[in-house]
Amino acid sequence: MVLNRLLGVVTAEQVGGWDDDLWDFFLGFSHWFSRADVRWQAWKYLRGLMAPIERRSGWSLAEHAGDATPDKMQGLLVSRCLDRDKLRDEVRSALVAAIGDEAGVLVADETGFIKKGRSSAGVQRQYTGTTGKIDNCQLGVFLTYHTRHGRAHVDRELYLPKSWTDDRDRCRRAHIGDDVPFATKPEQARSMLERAVDAKVPFAWFTGDEAYGQNRALREWCEQQDIHYVLATRKDHEVASGLHTTTRVDALIGKVRAGAWRRMSCGDGAHGPRVYDWTSVPIRTEFEHGRRGWVLARRSISSGELAYYVCFGPRGTRLRRLVATAGARWAVEESFQIAKNEAGMDQYQFRRYDAWYAHITLSMAAAAFLTITRAREAEKGAPPATTARTA
Template identity: 50%
Template sequence: MLLRIGHRFGRVDLRRRMRDYVRGLLGPVGRKNGWQLAEYVGHDVPAGLQHLLNRARWDPDEVRDDLQEYVAERLGEPDGVLIIDETGFLKKGTTSAGVQRQYSGTAGRTENCQVAVFAAYASTRGRTLVDRQLYLPKSWTSDRDRCRSAGVPDGLAFATKTELARHLVTRALASPLPIAWVTADALYGQDWHFRRMLEEAGLGYVVAVPKSQQVKSLAGCWRIDQLISDAPDDSWERLSCGDGAKGPRVYDWAAAMLPAVPFFEGDEPSHRRWVLARRSIARPDEIAYYLAYAATGTTVNQLVTVAGSRWAIECCFQSAKNECGLDQYEVRRYPGWYRHITLAMLAHAFLAAMAAANITERGAAETDLSSSPSAWRRSAGSWQLAALEQVTASAHSTPWGGPASVGATRPPPNAVTTNAAPDVTNSGTMTDSQLATLENKPLTSRNSELQLEY
């Protein structure tokens, strides 16, 4: 992999420092800061590695492009899912680019931190981070002197997190990554600009939304929690949305297809919108809500699987921080942040590709992202919202159209197991034997993907 990106670093000494930095991120280093990384890779002082991040001439966006090409080759599948989420980086002081007191999902409270929006790619072959965008609050973008001191480009204006997410999707679509779906949490899902952009790009999506989300159709307008509360008991089905740390993640799910709008979608629309709800089995009052958009003929089980794939980016954050030092940087300036984060993502992508290769070598069978559906799912036998003319004048009318016999045709609730992607979370850093090929100088391209030829 380093051979692929070597040309992005103009000089031999710079390529070697990049190689050493990534090797340190992959190695068994307790705290992956400058001094400990330098000691691990055999440098007397961390000045060379710090120069790589702060002053050397190379473009982290070009390396990101190479990373996406690498991920497409190693993990790409036609039904690949792009996952959008943010994570926080706790910091002290006020000089690190974008830092301020703001909510951090990492800490679960308001802290002095940096926040960045990330994109991860997931398929049955693996999952890894593929893009990043540092969030700059208005307190930063309105203070140009402060921005210049931190190396923030003069032309960079304030952008919300949802706007950053749209930038990530746009870049991913321009990359070699094969993407069929997008999923995100409610911060992004409730933004109609974000959803409309995905629809115009022809991407399917399953995005979380708050319970107050308004759902509009020809039959009327409801809050999504009120709509779901009117769902018949037999519209809920017990399904697994994928394997988690403790086995299959099984919930009760209800789905309803929204009626098509011929004026906008034509007489025979190619895609349909859905509402989806996930209910905890142990605590039935805990319900999560989703809006979805998918090609006609998409099954409920496929939507559930895509919804469950959002968990993959949390695994990526955990493993990238624990194993690749994603959050263990000591840079304060804007360019240095992108350089460290990009190289940490590169290390994480290598681990994900190595895990996928190990499974392939063991002869593991590869399947589609969605499990093989039953007959009623193939025929889209979900509950469908009634069109306007089907809604009665009764005050008790609900949008859950169709005869009661539709629910009676469903099989009894059961857990459907889906194939999980190879997990690099908590797999530990690379062992000495795995890193052995990286110790030789000069490196050759014959022994390891992580080797460079000078």
């Protein structure tokens, strides 16, 4: 078997142990495949997702598994003998056990899956950051868990535009149940946050981009639940600046004196520390649970371009904590990259709604195993991670 994203130069004993570890990891959730043949097919599918195959299509996964046709692989994804949500929960529990941290951050973000035609569940022409333009694609909304020990996706939802939910016949053809309603991306993020809270995932902060920061209902729900957040927002977002007045965030930050800006890193990126100038201004209103609110601003050192965030958290929260939380949002990009490149998340060729959830959850499981392995080897003092593939 081949494992990807391995940890530098390691011993033969470590490499040999990873195959056994993957089997043990699989056994932790294998009981959610209620038939032995489906369970065995899931094991082969999981191993195939982590193999050095050029593209993990049904045919290539079948060939890697020794199957004559892709029928069994395709049958696995639509099988009623697989509990997709229980599988998700088990993967999340395994991740929490390996990288859990009370100071962790939950990140909501989406990614696009480029498609042809109109039959794949949820597909339509819509903007996706995957290509940076409007494209024919599906959009998956994900919740990512980020801690000092590692990061990985812990939940997922397929976004269904109104062009789908308003056409129940079209939904039925893609095996989308009549009980599946339209939900905005912030509503999907809230549902995933609720599940994380119910599962007692340890975390201190929640973050997301403007799609979530601009949603008042999501922010108010977080405040009611005492979920601390740092959420990106637009420059024309208005916040309380007095007893009966509001001010745009760009105007509020524009009044900050030059000496109030602090240069600091919000985390490491592909080219080293991401260093910007930062400042924050308190929001003049009372929040639930005795919390405080702030407007956080980020200024590019090279161009002077500004970005804004609205924040909610404990009194006395330091600027460095708000900055670190804002920076955690970029961690999700690495998680998407690993899941797509190393666990075949975007390499599927089916149309059904239930098949999407099966494949995505198994891909999340494969990526979670890599994160867990990386954290375990780091504890042992193994060399830093590389992207090299090792047989």
